[in-house]
Structures are given as C-alpha cells and as structure tokens.
Amino acid sequence: MVDADDVRRVALALPHTVEIASDGFDFRVADKGFVWSYPERIPGRPRVIRRDIAVLFVGDEAEKQALLLGEPDIFFTAPGYDGLPLVLLRLPMVDLDRLTELVTDAWQMRVPDALRGDPAAAGK
Template sequence: MPTLDDVRLTAAGLPGSDERATTGGAAWFVRSKLYAWECHPWPSIPDDVRAVIASELVVAAKVADPIDALALVEMRPDVFLRTTTAWNEPKIAFRMAAIEVDHLAELITEAWRAQAPRYLRREFDAGA
C-alpha cells in the first residue's frame, strides 16, 4: 500500500516542487500552485465521501481535464472518489490503500504537469 512517502518520493523528482504543511495535512506545490494534497474530511465535502476520507488516507491531485477525472472514477470507482467539493476545478481524489505505486507516481507527475510552467516541464522532459 502506497504512503505519503511515495508521494514525497515522486514529488522530490519534479523540478520546482515543494511540500508544505497545511491545516488539512501535507500538500505539494509548484511555483506556489497546488498540485497534490492530503485530503481532510471538511464539512463541505459530501457525507459519503467525507466518511471515506475520515477512515483512510485519501490524496487528491489536479488533472488537466475534468473529463479525465470522470473517466478515472467510472473505470475504477474502488480507487477514485467522485468529486469531493462543490468547486468544479479539475481534480481527482483517490484512496491510497487501493492504488498501485506506479499509477500513483503517474497521477502525481501529471498533476505537477497541469500546474507547472512550461520551462519546468521542458526541464523535466530533458532529464527524462
């Protein structure tokens, strides 16, 4: 089962990425733009989703396209949670106990790409 240390390991390899502690837990930013975070059971989250977040580790990440998030939820409802807030920003929340480490790394990297400036994406791609 992946942990926040697996998120940290992936984020550490992404240019310009930094981790900050927030009131909801750990969060990762690139150039002050949030791209992944530990979910907290805030009152604004629907009751059924809040119950999952309160009982296990859930991480959320930005996605480039909300259609991608919807597709993930439909393909793997055991891993991905439906939208966690009324705000319709493109993001996806997933249960850490149910996701594979490789898929986690891919999601974190793609979330970083969605927020990173072009020059950092080029730097990352040149090093890959």
C-alpha cells in the first residue's frame, strides 16, 4: 500500500523531474505531466484534490484499455478523461514496486530523447 509521499519519492528519483506546486502532487519532465493527484469533480460540489488517487500517463488508448480491463480494482477512469491516454490509479491498491514500475513507465513515455542518455552526463 502506497501513498502520495511514495509517489513523490519515486517521481523525484527520476532524472529531470520537476514538481509543480499544487494542493496534491504534480510531476513533469520537459514540461509534460506524467503523474499527478486526481482533481475529483462531482457536479454541484467544489473540486477536491484526491491524494489517494493518481492520474497516470499511459501513452495510448490501447494501454489504457488493457489496464482498465485487466485490473479494474486498481485502475479506473472518469468522464473528463475520455479519449485521453490517462488512467486513474488507486494508490492504496498497489505496493511500492508496482508504483515504481508505473511511474517510471509514465516518465519514460514523456521524457524527450535528448534527456534519455546517461542522467549524469545530461546535467553537464
């Protein structure tokens, strides 16, 4: 079982990751979001930032559908995410290894080729 602090540790361990100030968590690489807290919208109520649910970039609709259909207890979506390569991840339903895999995969899909090389060399 993981939480928002675990997301922060995993995301910030990835090279070139930037944390954007928010009420929850929001991580980007080269100005592209790869994981952030879910801004839940219920009609007639103010938006609530859910730190127990992460929005995760998955690359394409096929991967999104595979996750949604394969593990519906862990992944879900909401109407505002229709047609977008994003899934919602219930953080308490995964362990640290799985979180690390998912966040790293999302980061890899967003990081530009120029930043993919040796992280130590990229900072020089």
